[in-house]
Each structure stands twice: as structure tokens, then as C-alpha cells.
Amino acid sequence: MADILLYNALAIAGLMVCVWLLSLPLKDASIVDMFWGLGFILVAWTTWWHAPGDPNRKLLIAVLITIWGLRLSGYIAWRNIGHGEDPRYQAMRQKAGDKFPLLSLIRVFLLQGVVMWVVSLPVQAAQVPETPPALTWLDGLGAAVWFVGVFFESVGDFQLARFKANPENKGQVMDRGLWRYTRHPNYFGDFLMWWGIYLIALAASPMRTWWSGIGPLIMSFFLLRVSGVTLLEKSLKESKGPAYEQYIQRTNAFFPAPPKSNV
Numbered sequence: 001m002a003d004i005l006l007y008n009a010l011a012i013a014g015l016m017v018c019v020w021l022l023s024l025p026l027k028d029a030s031i032v033d034m035f036w037g038l039g040f041i042l043v044a045w046t047t048w049w050h051a052p053g054d055p056n057r058k059l060l061i062a063v064l065i066t067i068w069g070l071r072l073s074g075y076i077a078w079r080n081i082g083h084g085e086d087p088r089y090q091a092m093r094q095k096a097g098d099k100f101p102l103l104s105l106i107r108v109f110l111l112q113g114v115v116m117w118v119v120s121l122p123v124q125a126a127q128v129p130e131t132p133p134a135l136t137w138l139d140g141l142g143a144a145v146w147f148v149g150v151f152f153e154s155v156g157d158f159q160l161a162r163f164k165a166n167p168e169n170k171g172q173v174m175d176r177g178l179w180r181y182t183r184h185p186n187y188f189g190d191f192l193m194w195w196g197i198y199l200i201a202l203a204a205s206p207m208r209t210w211w212s213g214i215g216p217l218i219m220s221f222f223l224l225r226v227s228g229v230t231l232l233e234k235s236l237k238e239s240k241g242p243a244y245e246q247y248i249q250r251t252n253a254f255f256p257a258p259p260k261s262n263v
Helices: 002-026 029-050 055-080 087-119 121-125 137-165 185-204 206-225 229-240 242-250
Strands: none
Touching: 002 029, 002 087, 002 121, 029 055, 029 087, 029 121, 055 137, 055 185, 087 121, 087 206, 121 185, 121 206, 137 185, 185 206, 206 229, 229 242
């Protein structure tokens, strides 16, 4: 297992340095976001190549991560290309001045690479055990949870993009479709997707892969407390005002549930 972790650490570091080098002439550090999903695909197939695990489970993990990663990176690229650097990185660039290139390498690209390596632990661990030599019911459950997660994430993103594309909705709160049941269906979907992958890792060998749960735990923490719900809610409250406060009162923040009819 140690060699697999090392191979992937080197692969991620190489990818992030290449993306950083690309960002320098473009003067756009936010391109790192487009490579988030692609980085996990790199991890999945690097592990597939080196790990000795059951071929069926290895292929299952690699294919599931590839589907998820391609959709996510494609969506972020479609959303971001042509819109300039993300304001977060613009602020960092202005504050750091001439030190920004090196600072961005450490605080943006390599740091995101470290997070990627940790979050992908179940992707790596699931492909190492050679027994059981076939897929089990737990693999099926993990794949089902993954599917529901990708459904929420992809449909939520599609519904929000379509809502924003209509000029009549400018300044309004998106509370339709999946957004009627949770204020962040895309984040909830990402949450489910990673826990589905972890279930497949447990199917490989609970005694040898349980520790990889640190990956989805870290991802859940980021989604709920750092770069996901908490950060976005703050900006939405400021930009949407009372309308968003009413939305908060009737709609769960994360886990889907019927809207509160008495609000």
C-alpha cells in the first residue's frame, strides 16, 4: 500500500506543478479548479496500473471516478472559461504582488494536491486487496450510493445553470427542482459520491481499508464547514437578502427533505 500512496503522491505533484506552470503565462490561478476532477482520474488509473487488487473492483472504481471526474471538470471549464480569474485568487495576487507565483504554487496548487491525495484514499485503498476475488453486495451498495450522489450533483448543477441562463431570474433565489429539497444538492451529491466510493473500499477488505474513511470525512468537512455550504451561504445571504432568508427557513441546508409548508 505504501508504494501505491507514493506513486499517487508523485503523480499528483507532477500534475499540479504542470498546471501551475500553465497558470503563469495565463495569469489565472483559478484554472486549478478545472483540474480537480481530472486529478482524481489520474489517481484512479495510476492505482489501477500498479495495484494488485481484484480486477473487477479496480475497473469499477476507475470507471466510476472517471465518469464523475470528467463531468465535474467539464462543467467547471464550461462555467469558468472566458470569465477571468476567480476573485479569491485576484485578491491573493494583489496582496502578494511579485511573490504570487511562488505563493500560488504552495498555497493553491500543492495544497490542493495534498487535499486531493487525502480525499482519494478510498480510491487507492479499494484497489489493493486481492480478496474477495469478485464483486460483493457491498460493492453494489457503494455503486448505488455513488449513482445517487452523481445524480444529485449533475442534475443540481444543470438546473442551476439553466436557472441562471434565464435573464428573468436575475436576483431571484433558485428554489426549484432538487433545490426545493436542499439548498445545496450539488454539494450533497458530492458528499454521497465519496461515501459510495468508501463503501466499495470496505467491500475490498474492511480490516485493511477502514482507515481510508479519512478521505470522505475530510471531504465532508470541507463541503459543510470550509469551502462549501458555509462559505457560499455567507455570500448568498448578502446578495439575495430577505428572499434567501425565507428560503433558509423552509429548505434544509444539506440533506434533502420536503420543504417546510408552514414557513
